Amino acid sequence: MPTVTTTATLADVTASDAALRRYLHGLPGVDAVGLEARAASLGTRSIKTTAKAYALDLALSMIDLTTLEGADTPGKVRSLCAKAARPDPSDRTAPRSAAVCVYPDMVGTAREALTAAGAPEVKVASVATAFPAGRAALPVKLADARDAVAAGADEIDMVIDRGAFLSGRYMAVFEEIRAVREVCARSEGEPAHLKVIFENGELATYDNIRRASWLAMLAGADFIKTSTGKTGVNATPANTLLMLEAVRDFRAATDTQVGVKPAGGIRTAKDAVKYLVLVAETVGADWLSPEWFRFGASSLLNDLLMQRQKLSTGRYSGPDYVTVD
Template sequence: MADVTASDAALRRFLHGLPGVDAVGLQARAAALGTRSIKTTAKAYAIDLAISMIDLTTLEGADTPGKVRALCAKGAHPDPLDRTVPRVAAICVYPDMAATAKAALREAGAPEINVASVATAFPAGRAALPVKLADTRDAVAAGADEIDMVIDRGAFLSGRYLQVFEEIRRVKEVCRRDDGTAAHLKVIFETGELQTYDNVRRASWLAMLAGADFIKTSTGKVAVNATPPVTLLMLEAVRDFRAAVGVQVGVKPAGGIRTTKDAVKYLVMVNETLGEEWLTADWFRFGASSLLNDLLMQRQKLSTGRYSGPDYVTVD
């Protein structure tokens, strides 16, 4: 599909030629999938699966090395009293904390947990391209296994699609290391600012054409973050993209997913839309901080029959 990105006009024609989104139908299907119920055995499996898909996150101005190390310890052993609990998929931090997280995970005996670092002037994305590339380069050099970049929503909403495409492509380039390996690139749309479902579909295809390994809903820093209809639309986009070009891309809803009930709804949505192949941390993630606590409490309730309450888990 190289001709699609040969010019701004060609890319615009392609993106605006995508089928329009049936908003009513999309919302109805997302709502219907959210009503599916699962039984105790399946729920126990779903809870462990959801834990293994979490990008455990701290993205605050008050973050300290001590807080990041504590988060890494929790990600490595979510329940210190029960070592059967799975480890999380990644620890997500700002670039200046990536090296701290990498070292802490090694010390915790969990080097297989990835370090994800936000970059490209997260969360607003308001910086010149050289600054965004330097931000990404520094994160990769510090040991980040994954880069969560934000698109320039102003450029996208103004119709400067090729500019957004080139920015993603250039960030993808600097994710490559000298040894030939590369940090995986997650592209954040901030869907709450994209205004329409059609724009979410266009952004999904644009990012995948530019080389995104994952497409991600939100930064978690705005009023409207991940929603079931938007996530369903993105799941359909990665399904259609693989059918068209043979490349599989992951999906990460982030922001506002706080309960086990919410997480199970998203897992059902993935299974029904994409199948079991996508039900791994390689292809689906939750961007969350408080979700893990609720999953742990629900897990203990299933195993003991007692609900432990919030004092059972650490306060992040």
């Protein structure tokens, strides 16, 4: 386990690009075969009846409902917010979503819609920093995040500069995360939480995912997130397991807890339960809440509602039981 233990050593690790590089490249190498085997093994666990009902509701409460398209309209965002506030209009016991995630220019619309729906506890998240590619100058990225925070975003999902990371310019990535974190600290009220997106498919190796996890956490990330959902490789059980191990070890080393968000490719209740098992077996009950674990998977909500209704009534609903996004 890495040995960052005090504020002083944290400062030492991030004192220079060379120190940060030494630290990140000194992290234990990832046993890819062992990691994938453990993820596959945990994926075979099954849960029944009462435990399954609990898992379905927990997964519902962890979803960040997302619309991130060029064709997004205020009407589409309002519709998504209505769904987050009342996932199943026929069943008031269905948990609300954790958040609605939109582009910065739609934050105000989302905030107004959730307030009107009587669901102010549903967070408004916003992607920023030239999402999804992250290819923009730092002032542009900071302006992007600043606009979202000013409009009332509770959470900022930023993408790292993968080009800088892959070329070994770790301090540039570290400083960019720190700069966005400063933007998240509002002059009034609670700061916006910062989720840092790696785009694991582009990082290519498990060692890079581990390094990115520690880099983001050292820079002050509140959450680490697998992917944008805009590439061919998104969340997988193995890369999520690796990130869960990283947040576990980071808390043991620094007494600071960081959340994890797998995003992209999680579409069924069965998938969601597998991820919840990963959380329970790797980091434990402390992370089994929307405060510390999220799903970036809008299409997942519909299957969870279908499975929830099947568990309650013994039969599947018709195809018009849930809305199609």
